[in-house]
Amino acid sequence: MNSKATAKGNTLIICLSPYSGGMEMDAIKLAKLLCNDVNVTLLAQTGYYIDRYYLSHMLDSSITLETVKFRHAFSWSIIRKTRQVLKKHQIKNVIFFGASELRSLYFAFLGRDLNVIVRHGTTKTRIKKSWLHRLIYSCVDCHVAICQHLAENVKVIVPFAKKTQLKVIYPSLRQQPMLEQNQPKDGVIHLLHVGRIADGKGQREAIEACGILYERDIPFELTLVGEMDAKSEKSLQKFIASKSYSSSIHLVGYTTDVDKYYQRAQIFIFPSKGEGLSNSFIEALSYGLICICYENTSFPELQQLGFSFLMAEDQNIEDLKIKLLNAVELLGEVNIPNLQQAHLAIKIFSPEREKAECLDVLQ
Numbered sequence: 001m002n003s004k005a006t007a008k009g010n011t012l013i014i015c016l017s018p019y020s021g022g023m024e025m026d027a028i029k030l031a032k033l034l035c036n037d038v039n040v041t042l043l044a045q046t047g048y049y050i051d052r053y054y055l056s057h058m059l060d061s062s063i064t065l066e067t068v069k070f071r072h073a074f075s076w077s078i079i080r081k082t083r084q085v086l087k088k089h090q091i092k093n094v095i096f097f098g099a100s101e102l103r104s105l106y107f108a109f110l111g112r113d114l115n116v117i118v119r120h121g122t123t124k125t126r127i128k129k130s131w132l133h134r135l136i137y138s139c140v141d142c143h144v145a146i147c148q149h150l151a152e153n154v155k156v157i158v159p160f161a162k163k164t165q166l167k168v169i170y171p172s173l174r175q176q177p178m179l180e181q182n183q184p185k186d187g188v189i190h191l192l193h194v195g196r197i198a199d200g201k202g203q204r205e206a207i208e209a210c211g212i213l214y215e216r217d218i219p220f221e222l223t224l225v226g227e228m229d230a231k232s233e234k235s236l237q238k239f240i241a242s243k244s245y246s247s248s249i250h251l252v253g254y255t256t257d258v259d260k261y262y263q264r265a266q267i268f269i270f271p272s273k274g275e276g277l278s279n280s281f282i283e284a285l286s287y288g289l290i291c292i293c294y295e296n297t298s299f300p301e302l303q304q305l306g307f308s309f310l311m312a313e314d315q316n317i318e319d320l321k322i323k324l325l326n327a328v329e330l331l332g333e334v335n336i337p338n339l340q341q342a343h344l345a346i347k348i349f350s351p352e353r354e355k356a357e358c359l360d361v362l363q
Helices: 022-034 049-057 076-088 102-109 131-137 148-157 203-209 211-215 230-241 259-264 279-286 299-304 317-330 339-348 351-361
Strands: 011-015 040-045 064-068 093-097 115-120 142-145 165-168 189-194 220-225 249-253 267-270 290-294 310-312
Touching: 011 022, 011 076, 022 040, 022 049, 022 093, 022 279, 022 351, 040 049, 040 076, 049 064, 064 076, 076 102, 093 102, 102 131, 115 148, 142 148, 142 351, 148 165, 165 351, 189 203, 189 259, 189 279, 203 211, 203 220, 203 230, 203 267, 203 317, 211 317, 220 259, 230 249, 267 279, 267 317, 279 290, 279 299, 279 339, 290 317, 299 310, 310 317
Parallel strands: 011 040, 011 093, 040 064, 093 115, 115 142, 142 165, 189 220, 189 267, 220 249, 267 290, 290 310
Antiparallel strands: none
């Protein structure tokens, strides 16, 4: 256990997801943000992304890692391990990234004086207000949503106990973007999509939209970056191969050096069916790229914060094509990176601001 003195109690960050997407990266990022001010323990699933990341990147950090093996969201293993960790590390604050495992964590928390915070990063559609959900969510002291859109979503979806608060804390950027990189001058439009390869994330829609560039004889390259399993990769590769412009589509998959792709890109195209607040989209804004999305979930909120980007009518692929042509036209009018846009993103999504607001909800 860390020996640092702090006004805040020891804090356990729980993220039991096996994936390597935004939520998992945010859990690691928050642990790093808080560990200089608070004793931080991270509880993750044995053998998966967070566990592997810790072993390769954080062995010399002041963050303590604990792991648990389990097969189902309701698991006696989760209950036993969490109770052991709470006692071993004298935990006062719990920050949970996730949803389904709360059924197990409720029983792990029983009888303990804890400040339980649930962090919400994705839009949910199924209302959880049965008697069982009311019981499970009664242990929550504070719901933290990463944008106003999600705060409104949480109000509708989950039950609140009398003591439960709701706060909005915008996430921070993973790192300071490199803005001095020269943009490509090869006459080719460089487009980028970053996100887990999955239905709803917008890769197929981005590929489809690029058909308008092919029809207009506009040279382009679309790079797709993101984690994928074998089934998703095979399906997407088949879809790419069906296009006449398949040689202009590059499926990179997972990489630890996503920043070099932001530095090379000019246009970020992200026609997802709905996000909480996309890490990759705010990263693209911080790199000063021309950004395109569908008008849904949190994207209108970003424009209200002062960002300028193109929004197509939700799920309208023809309007998305028009917006892509508009973006190409903008390339002749604005400098890439757009430093005004980048500096606004760096200011709003600063680590110092996120850390201060997170410390404020701890006890």
